[in-house]
Amino acid sequence: MSQILRIALDLLVEAARRKWFVGLFGSITLVLVTLASSLELEVIDGAISGSKLFGEVLFGDILSSHRVLGPLYLATAYAAFYGGAMFLLMACSDFAPELLTPGRIEHLLSLPVARWQVLFGTYLGVLTLAALGTLYGAGGLTLLLGVKTHDFSPVLLYGSALGWCGFAVVYAAMLASAIFVRSAPLSAASGLFTLVLGIVSSHRESIAAVLEAGPRRQLFRFAMMPIPRLATLADDSAAIASFTPVDSSALVRVVVACFVFSVALLSVAAWQFERKDF
Amino acid sequence: MSALAVRRLTKRYTSLFGKPLLALDGLDLAVPKGAAFGLIGPNGAGKTTFIKLLLGVARPTGGEIDVLGGQPEDLAVRQRIGYLPERMHLPAASRGKDVLRTVATLKRLDVSDRELALALERVGLGVVDRRVGSYSKGMRQRLGLAAAMLGQPDLLVLDEPTDGIDPLGRVEVRRLLEEEKRRGATLVLNSHLLSETERVCDRIGILHQGKLRLEGTLDEIRRVERRWVARFDAGADAAALAGAGFVAEGAGWAFAGADVDALNVALDAARASGAKLVELTAASRDLEAVLADALGEARA
Numbered sequence: 001m002s003q004i005l006r007i008a009l010d011l012l013v014e015a016a017r018r019k020w021f022v023g024l025f026g027s028i029t030l031v032l033v034t035l036a037s038s039l040e041l042e043v044i045d046g047a048i049s050g051s052k053l054f055g056e057v058l059f060g061d062i063l064s065s066h067r068v069l070g071p072l073y074l075a076t077a078y079a080a081f082y083g084g085a086m087f088l089l090m091a092c093s094d095f096a097p098e099l100l101t102p103g104r105i106e107h108l109l110s111l112p113v114a115r116w117q118v119l120f121g122t123y124l125g126v127l128t129l130a131a132l133g134t135l136y137g138a139g140g141l142t143l144l145l146g147v148k149t150h151d152f153s154p155v156l157l158y159g160s161a162l163g164w165c166g167f168a169v170v171y172a173a174m175l176a177s178a179i180f181v182r183s184a185p186l187s188a189a190s191g192l193f194t195l196v197l198g199i200v201s202s203h204r205e206s207i208a209a210v211l212e213a214g215p216r217r218q219l220f221r222f223a224m225m226p227i228p229r230l231a232t233l234a235d236d237s238a239a240i241a242s243f244t245p246v247d248s249s250a251l252v253r254v255v256v257a258c259f260v261f262s263v264a265l266l267s268v269a270a271w272q273f274e275r276k277d278f
Numbered sequence: 279m280s281a282l283a284v285r286r287l288t289k290r291y292t293s294l295f296g297k298p299l300l301a302l303d304g305l306d307l308a309v310p311k312g313a314a315f316g317l318i319g320p321n322g323a324g325k326t327t328f329i330k331l332l333l334g335v336a337r338p339t340g341g342e343i344d345v346l347g348g349q350p351e352d353l354a355v356r357q358r359i360g361y362l363p364e365r366m367h368l369p370a371a372s373r374g375k376d377v378l379r380t381v382a383t384l385k386r387l388d389v390s391d392r393e394l395a396l397a398l399e400r401v402g403l404g405v406v407d408r409r410v411g412s413y414s415k416g417m418r419q420r421l422g423l424a425a426a427m428l429g430q431p432d433l434l435v436l437d438e439p440t441d442g443i444d445p446l447g448r449v450e451v452r453r454l455l456e457e458e459k460r461r462g463a464t465l466v467l468n469s470h471l472l473s474e475t476e477r478v479c480d481r482i483g484i485l486h487q488g489k490l491r492l493e494g495t496l497d498e499i500r501r502v503e504r505r506w507v508a509r510f511d512a513g514a515d516a517a518a519l520a521g522a523g524f525v526a527e528g529a530g531w532a533f534a535g536a537d538v539d540a541l542n543v544a545l546d547a548a549r550a551s552g553a554k555l556v557e558l559t560a561a562s563r564d565l566e567a568v569l570a571d572a573l574g575e576a577r578a
Contacts (some may be wrong), residue, residue: 006383017371103367109421110333110361110435111384112353277291277336 003113007121011095015129020091024133032140041068041148048149065151065209070242073156076141077241080134081163081234085170085195088133092126092171095187096178106278123266125174130167132158156237159241162251165258166233170194172262176269179276198230226264228257280344281433282332284310287341289327289488301327302339303488309481312464314455316479318472318569323485325468327363329437332466333361338508346432357385360426364437364468366418370411374398374421377410378428387429397424401451415442423451427458434458435466440474452478472565482565484572491572499568505534505561506541511554518551532561 015021041173042050048068099105099122108118146152170191177190192246195258204224211217233254239246287305292298301324309315317325319361330336331343336351349354368377375394382389389397398404401420406413413421419442426434439455440448457464469475475482482499484492492499509530510519516526523544524531535541545555563571 004386010380010383013376014369014371017369098369101367103363103365104369106330106333106335106363107361107366107425108384109335110356110359110363111381112386113384114353114358275337278330 003117004121004124007118008125011122011125012129025136028137028140032144035247036144039148043150064241065149069145069149069151072248074238074242076156077159077238078234080138080160081166081237084163085167088130088167089170089188089191093174094184095126096122097182097184098177100182102175102179109278116270119270119273126171127168130164134164155243156241157259161235162237165255166230169198169228169230169258169262172265176265179269179273195230197227201227202229203229226261228261229254279311280308281311281346283344285342287331287343288339289331292340300488305490307483307490307493309464309466311464312462313481314459314467314479315481315483316467316469316475317483317485318475319485320573324488325485326437329435329468332435351498358432360431360434362422362426362436362439366422368410368418370409372410374403374406374410377421378425381425381428385429397428416444416447419443432462433464437468438470440471448474462561473568476565484569486573500562504537505532506560507532507561508555509557510548511556514553515551519548519553522547524548
């Protein structure tokens, strides 16, 4: 096993002892158990003919499973994207600053592990944590509703994967910030700032149209150019989850932009980490 | 053969707004394999910087470092080093065994749960099964020491190993360090407790304002002033002894000279006057006096 995986695994073990993550997985379990025990769906020939939640009738019409699950998955995908990002932004903000605490980082760097391995191991650990949460929540819901509707479409998993991709950008910014200034609040703030920038970037054309034509508009367009369009990613995530077709080439461009932006941030972080004295 | 050697080692800290700080100024030092080397000096002397440079945690501005035949950045070299930082910070939610397991994993050591339990037992934490967050400072140091000694490293670098440990605990730590020495490990010890350093180390370096003021075996640096106290028989002529360079001191006669040759010339002169030498001891001072003198000279 490589040192990166060891660092990532160590972070996961540490996370498992934290109340934040026990709470997250507990909450997901609670939602799934509540839905499993309270949601009743009648399925006839692949269509849902009736539904009850806590014994109350939701609708009596005969609807296709996609029409029933679509809105639910859409809401879940948005919640997973923005809610998940906000939760992880807070819960993971102190992983890197904690690792860089005097007395811990010196000890870690005295072990046979390279600095870049510590950095990428931490990144991988946090992303694995986010992936596990996403997989458990989205996978659990897909499985649960699949059993009830006999429709096991993995669309929610695909949509949530895009949410995870968005968080990868946010955490790259958080990690880079922590390497420069060891502060959990600042790390969380830089993650939030990146998320907001990503939303602004998604609407850059409509915002640019509002700005006066000239250098200011050009500057805005130029500044927004490298920022991944996170709100677009969230919309695509929700669209995929709700069985709505998306422009796949545009989606690939957004995902590639997320990847390139994250790699750029991590490269800056690695450069600073390598030259830093502790 | 040296376990570590530094040549013209310099470290200058620069900041955007503050003045640059010269933490180490052209340090030359070699510590033989198997030695227990103690680094002493006042706060801000550069001791911790020196240790950080040895481990590759900080990078030198100039000079060369050779640790266990390689560079501090070399992962194979770090595999053979055990380190205890001055203020060990550990993840609060972990238990002692978890911390050791992490170290063992990153050092690629194949250790069983039983071996980890024994490592904890060795530092007096065998019966402690609670989260590190509730550990006292002394317990953290003990755990850090257990982590440093894991895998029998060739070089143990310990920054204030007995800090926060009670007097009985210090005796235990000393015993552990003696065991490590007997095993053949090289020890580099940075401690404010001079008596501890004196008891554990066989070589001492005095660091002040980034320069090595004095370095040698414990006996060498204690006797650096080349001073001896002689006792002659009752019939010795006081005037002749004084003429030979001896000065009355209590029941004996003190002689301070440049070297052993100077002492022998004085002794020959005393014997020539009919005095018979009964006892001769090299005057030695404790480490505190040596440090005070070294720093006094440096300040002068």
